Amino acid sequence: MSYSVFRLAREALRGQVGWKPAWRDAAPKPGYDAVVVGGGGHGLATAYYLAKEHGLANVAVLEKSWIGSGNAGRNTTIIRSNYLLPGNERFYEWSMKLWEGLEQELNYNTMVSQRGVLNLYHSDAQRDAYARRGNGMRLHGVDADLLDAAQVRARHPYLDFDNARFPIRGGLLQRRGGTARHDAVVWGYARGADRRGVDIVQNCEVVGIDVVNGKVRGVRTTRGDIVANKVALACAGNSSRVASLAGLRLPIESHVLQAFVSEAIKPLIDGVITFGAGHFYISQSDKGGLVFGGDIDGYSSYAQRGSLPVVEDVMEGGMAVLPMLGRLRVLRQWGGIMDMSMDGSPIIDRTPIAGLYLNAGWCYGGFKATPASGWCFAHLIAHDAPHPAGDAFRLDRFVTGAVLDEKGVGAQPNLH
């Protein structure tokens, strides 16, 4: 069923009884050409592009819970491509280009809203670093504007410009950045994949990976064994656990990241604002709630909830840049498990086991990457060779030393 204004009008006149489920609740078949483990945004996007771009439709997406129940439903929905390193920037810009056409591509309202992402700077040194990053972006053909304090004040007059410790001197603006609707991204890709023949199997946890003579032969699940010569892992915070089923150790630690939403207020914050002197980012959802977050908790965790000291730290960051936040009540708080890689950049690559592919290490930046991650991972699975946009995300870069350390802090995942 295609969605359109005519369809809406027709259903409105016929009592809304003609709508059908957007995807089938498939039962697993005994075998597939390829199995994607993990029914989040990345896994579903991978299956979608496998079917659409590479004609590989005999594919299953296995999800241990319901689709989008992990980090796809726990992020702050920010999309941007404002990276410094070439290996990252070309990938995230390809993702941004896919975001820009995603609603037409999927025939689904993913609510992509390009209202700008503004990184505030608070010192001369930080301005210079942002100018460098902006120039790096422009070299890749990406939009970047360095604003001074007056230009920031014109956009966001309510910020604490004259803060005694962290005065706002300006910001780096990517106008094409913004937000998207996280659930709609999951549902749009699920519907698109399903319509091309992909089986989306929920409540199906992978409990074993069969490897024979160094080649993958299938997976064992809570809903039976499945034969597949290509198995693709897109398991986010559980990547290490699932990869260990095949005997792999990954350069990843799992950490919890919290996010928050306030009670709904009238339109206030246009775009995404990030505080440069601490770690704090905020935007306003279409429902009116302010959505914000900060640092990861800082120690390994598989608990999808955070600790109170970090709640306090995030609130302090918010109060330092937006003092009026103190008048608002926080409505909800949640935690998601981040696959923090050792250099802060992701991995889309083959593994030492033939036919086993890995998509992991997204740290707390996986949402914006969803379309390009699926695009590049599908290319890798179909051709057994990396896509040029994602060919820096190699697993062996930790052996060769060609790491992608955007922040330059070294192999310390809780600092990325």
Place this chain on the structure above:
Amino acid sequence: MRIPCPHCGERASEEFSYLGAADPLRPPPDATAEAWHAYVFLRDNPAGNLREFWHHVHGCRRWLIVTRDTRTHAIAACVDPRA
């Protein structure tokens, strides 16, 4: 989360700074590149008990090894490896 420091007693986690898994052991200087790669980058990352380094930076300033369940944050042991 509160960490039972063997020197200072039970203290709030904000007094401590985190390093990570304690089990990867530093290889000798002439070890192979693979051994160094495993030490620096590869982690078991278990969902369950993890032995990890915490520094009681705002307390006794000792490096401690805490055994903690990464699913519940229940702490099974906290020892000073040099005491």
